Amino acid sequence: GDSVTQMEGPVTLSEEAFLTINCTYTATGYPSLFWYVQYPGEGLQLLLKATKADDKGSNKGFEATYRKETTSFHLEKGSVQVSDSAVYFCALSIQGAQKLVFGQGTRLTINP
Amino acid sequence: EAQVTQNPRYLITVTGKKLTVTCSQNMNHEYMSWYRQDPGLGLRQIYYSMNVEVTDKGDVPEGYKVSRKEKRNFPLILESPSPNQTSLYFCASSLTVGTGYPRSPLHFGNGTRLTVT
Numbered sequence: 001g002d003s004v005t006q007m008e009g010p011v012t013l014s015e016e017a018f019l020t021i022n023c024t025y026t027a028t029g030y031p032s033l034f035w036y037v038q039y040p041g042e043g044l045q046l047l048l049k050a051t052k053a054d055d056k057g058s059n060k061g062f063e064a065t066y067r068k069e070t071t072s073f074h075l076e077k078g079s080v081q082v083s084d085s086a087v088y089f090c091a092l093s094i095q096g097a098q099k100l101v102f103g104q105g106t107r108l109t110i111n112p
Numbered sequence: 113e114a115q116v117t118q119n120p121r122y123l124i125t126v127t128g129k130k131l132t133v134t135c136s137q138n139m140n141h142e143y144m145s146w147y148r149q150d151p152g153l154g155l156r157q158i159y160y161s162m163n164v165e166v167t168d169k170g171d172v173p174e175g176y177k178v179s180r181k182e183k184r185n186f187p188l189i190l191e192s193p194s195p196n197q198t199s200l201y202f203c204a205s206s207l208t209v210g211t212g213y214p215r216s217p218l219h220f221g222n223g224t225r226l227t228v229t
Contacts, residue, residue, distance in 0.1 A: 043116070044155075046218065099160060100155075104153060
């Protein structure tokens with residue numbers, strides 16, 4: 001079945017470090033791919049998305065490129081801030097399926 | 113302010129005591145859904161609704177009921193809660209549905225942390 005696998009956390013970095021959170025997927029058909037972010041005590045918010053191969057989603061300094069050949073959608077940011085501390089979820093949707101399939105989430109902590 | 117509102121935020125109950133978690137959205141969204149979040153498992157869909165009076169099972173529907181009598185409300189009902197339903201629950205909505213879901217981003221509520229003893 002359709003699934004999403006994220007790198008295990010937690011991930012701890014220093015401020016201004018480079019961030020990569022790996023995400024790979026298995027899907028039948030042609031999924032749309034998403035990154036959601038969950039700040040403490042809040043619901044999930046859409047961070048960025050890509051709907052077809054080679055698309056790059058970007059928002060708030062974060063980027064992710066839809067790589068069909070490697071079935072990946074890795075999240076990157078060049079210089080993280082303390083305010084980026086949160087849990088990040090990679091997700092996919094399949095045409096005709098009425099849901100998002102989420103990865104297990106990666107907790108990110110940024111130290112000053 | 114556009115939002116999805118869940119109540120209560122925290123709930124502690126005992127096995128077998130019926131409970132309802134309410135969810136309301138003020139964005140006139142067609143699509144609504146419930147997810148549960150468990151450590152190491154991410155979010156899993158419980159039920160969803162594509163419009164009023166149209167609901168269907170997600171991946172983990174056992175032990176849950178829902179109803180969609182009005183467009184804005186989508187309550188989650190646990191008729192006889194058990195400890196394995198201890199979890200963090202999220203309601204979400206989306207503007208439109210179609211052959212490719214979701215046509216627009218999911219908007220999430222802030223969650224309901226349920227503990228069943």
